[in-house]
Each structure stands twice: as C-alpha cells, then as structure tokens.
Amino acid sequence: MDQYLKLCQRIVDEGVWVNNERTGKRCLTVINHDLSYDVGAGEFPLVTTRKSFWKAAIAEIIGYLRGYDNAADFRSIGTKTWDANANQNEAWLNNPHRKGEDDCGFIYGKVARNFPKPDGGSVDLLKQIVDDLSQGKDNRGEILTFYHPGAFHLGCLRPCMYSHHFSILGDTLYLNSTQRSCDVPLGLNFNMVQVYVLLALMAQITGLKSGKAYHKLVNCHIYEDQLAPMRDIQLQREPFPSPTLKINPDIKTLQDIETWVTMDDFELEGYQYHPAIQYPFSV
C-alpha cells in the first residue's frame, strides 16, 4: 500500500501532462515504476485508502485465465469492468469484427489460450506453462503473453498488463509482470491484486511455493478528471494495515480454475478501508 501511495505522489509531484488521443483527455504521466509483492509472506497489496472492489479484480484475472472474450461472461463471474470497452467504445462499435452486444473480440486470455502460429493452428500458452511448472521445469521462457500486435484490430482494447513471465528457483515460483499503460487510480488498484493472485494461484496448482512478484509499469498516468480526488482526498488519508487473502486450498489444477472456481473461493481477513471514492472512467 505504501508503494502505491508513493507512485501516486510521484505522479502528482513529477508528472508531465500528455494529451491522449484515444480518450480525448490529458493525463499526468510518469514513465517507469517498479512494484513488488512478497506473495510467499502473504503481503496482499490491497488499497486501503478507499474501498477496493477486490473481488471484481480477481474475477477479471480468472476470466483471462479462462480465455473469456465477452463482457457477459465477465459479469457472470463477478465483474462489470469490460462492459464499457465492449459496448461504449466508438471505434470498437464501428469495427466490422465486433460480433455484437458484449463482444470484446480477440483480447487477453482469448489470445494467450489460442495464440496463432504463423505456420497454422494455435498454441495454448497457459496450458504449456502449467504443464512445465508442474514438472518443476523452467525453460527460461515460461511467458504468458496477451500481446499480439498483428491482431489488435480484432479486439476492443490492447492488453495493458500484457506479459507474465514465471520462473522457478529451487521449489519456489517467481513472477515478473509487465504493464505498458496504467490508469493508476482505477486500473492499478485492480492490477496489483491480479499480479498477487496470479502468482499465488499458479504456485498452488503447480505444487510450488509462492515467492515474489515483480510488477513493472511503463506509462503510469492519472487522467485530468481524476487528479483532484486523488491529490486532495485519497492522498490525504492514512493507510490501514494490509489484509490477508485466503484462497480455497481445494483449487489444485488448471481445470479447477476453468470449471468451478467462483469468487466465494477467495476471502479477505482484516480489511479495514476508508470510504469509497468514485473515479471517472475513460473509455
């Protein structure tokens, strides 16, 4: 939580205004920031200086692991975060590849689980990684990528957290996640939870211990209409101690994640937080 507040303060102090063409808004921006979470020690990086809808964040990453490409599927496991990008993004609404209401197109897990091969067919990157890690194998390229520049025109949004690289040292699993673009008030609140949960879940289903997760952010921004509540309200609050996340130990395989896991399999102990702040969302 301290790391998060430091980044917010860094943007307020050092940020440079950048015009963003896609949203038509100005963003106060810094380049390059590194966060890390000791998942093995249970350091759950949840924001406490406003109410966080952490279950929606977990639902989103579970949806990615399942390869969802439809906002209705995301809603059915507990998050509305893809509604606006699927149904209110002008460029996507006019895109001939959009298959109708709630379609997100070829995004995130849909890409990783069906990664097109130049010589035909596709690869399920996640399954390959889970199979390797389960046998204690790390080929120094255990990379789950959601990024396919040749397919951007087929989806409503390019992936923001686009690469998750897993590594084994001894009996412990590590994760390096990279994010190209970060909406610090809204998106990052979710993305920190997702990096933590991704390492914890992957360690649990591959029989390894959780180590550390390293989260690299490239373009970190606060949209112009989010600056006042961040600077004048959220940054004036004192953080509470971090809560602890409990994950159902019965989750043992990738198939469990694909078939029966719900948000009831995740519980928080000791979450104390300040009142909610509603930040504007830019489509």
Ligand SMILES: Nc1nc(=O)c2c([nH]1)NC[C@@H]1CN(c3ccc(C(=O)N[C@@H](CCC(=O)O)C(=O)O)cc3)CN21
């Ligand atoms: N501008 C922008 N920022 C993002 O963070 C973002 C996108 N676009 N597009 C794709 C996904 C969708 N994500 C989202 C979308 C909405 C919220 C949001 O509205 N969060 C609120 C309420 C959440 C709830 O009620 O469940 C929040 O207060 O955190 C967060 C992340 C993250 N991503």
Ligand SMILES: O=c1ccn([C@H]2C[C@H](O)[C@@H](COP(=O)(O)O)O2)c(=O)[nH]1
């Ligand atoms: O997981 C996510 C997904 C999206 N975001 C933010 C970052 C940007 O503000 C927008 C995406 O816009 P681009 O023009 O494609 O960069 O969504 C996030 O922070 N985390």
